[in-house]
Each structure stands twice: as structure tokens, then as C-alpha cells.
Amino acid sequence: MAKKSAVERNRKRERLSQRYAAKRAQLKAIARDRDLPIEERFKAQLKLSALPRNSAPIRIRNRCGITGRPRGYYRKLNMSRIALRDYASSGFVPGMVKSSW
Incomplete structure (x- = not known):
């Protein structure tokens, strides 16, 4: 069993990722748009880097x-290979x- 803190x-990272997904996608689209002025793209990049790392x-x-x-x-x-083997041996x-060979 893995440490509860790591799990x-x-x-927490999954929840944060879902919460900021739309904002992150919007800022990435602005930063990648070559038609926009460089200042606006740079501001979007700064806002993107200001978001939480997690x-x-x-x-x-993947756990x-x-x-x-x-x-x-x-x-x-x-599931992991070890849990899969346990479940397969139990018939689940x-x-x-x-x-065997």
C-alpha cells in the first residue's frame, strides 16, 4: 500500500487540474495564436505561469x-500489475x- 499522503x-492535483482546465486551455490558445500581438501573447504566458503548478x-x-x-x-x-494478479487469482x-508452462 502506498503512503496515504502521496495518494x-x-x-489534490487531479482536482486542481480539473478546476483550472478551462482557464489553462484559454490562456494556452492565446499564447499560441500567432495572429495576436506579441505583448498580448506574453501577458497570457505570464498568467499561465502564475497558475498553481499542481x-x-x-x-x-497514474496510480x-x-x-x-x-x-x-x-x-x-x-490498477497495478500486482493488484491485477491478485484479482485474477481470486477470479475477479x-x-x-x-x-504456467
């Missing part, structure tokens, strides 16, 4: 929904069987 920090979606870490483990994560299943994942 909560990641959840509101950037790149700072969100297992069951254990909070950050590594060995399957996006499709929202339909069609998945333990391989």
Missing part, C-alpha cells in the same frame, strides 16, 4: 486505484487465468 497529494495535468501520476502503487500501472484497468477478472 492524497495526487488526488494544476498542470502533466503533474498527475493503482486499489493500492495506490505508482509503478506497473495498466491504464485500461486502472473474467477470462484471465494464471499461466
Whole structure:
């Protein structure tokens, strides 16, 4: 099990990212628009950098929904490889069987 503080920090980042998503997209569009004057684009870039760092979606870490483990994560299943193996061994994942050769 991962540290609760790390899991909560990641959840906080997810909430901040959702809250600032529209504002961030708007400022990015202004900063990238080559038709606008350079001063206006620079102001948009300054406002973008003034937003909280944790509101950037790149700072969100994929973590297992069951254990909070950050590594060995399957996006499709929202769980780590270890939790997947435990669930598959218990019969909770339909069609998945333990391989042996």
C-alpha cells in the first residue's frame, strides 16, 4: 500500500487540474495564436505561469486505484500489475487465468 499522503497529494492535483482546465486551455490558445500581438501573447504566458503548478495535468501520476502503487500501472484497468494478479487469482477478472508452462 502506498503512503496515504502521496495518494492524497495526487488526488489534490487531479482536482486542481480539473478546476483550472478551462482557464489553462484559454490562456494556452492565446499564447499560441500567432495572429495576436506579441505583448498580448506574453501577458497570457505570464498568467499561465502564475497558475498553481499542481494544476498542470502533466503533474498527475497514474496510480493503482486499489493500492495506490505508482509503478506497473495498466491504464485500461486502472490498477497495478500486482493488484491485477491478485484479482485474477481470486477470479475477479473474467477470462484471465494464471499461466504456467
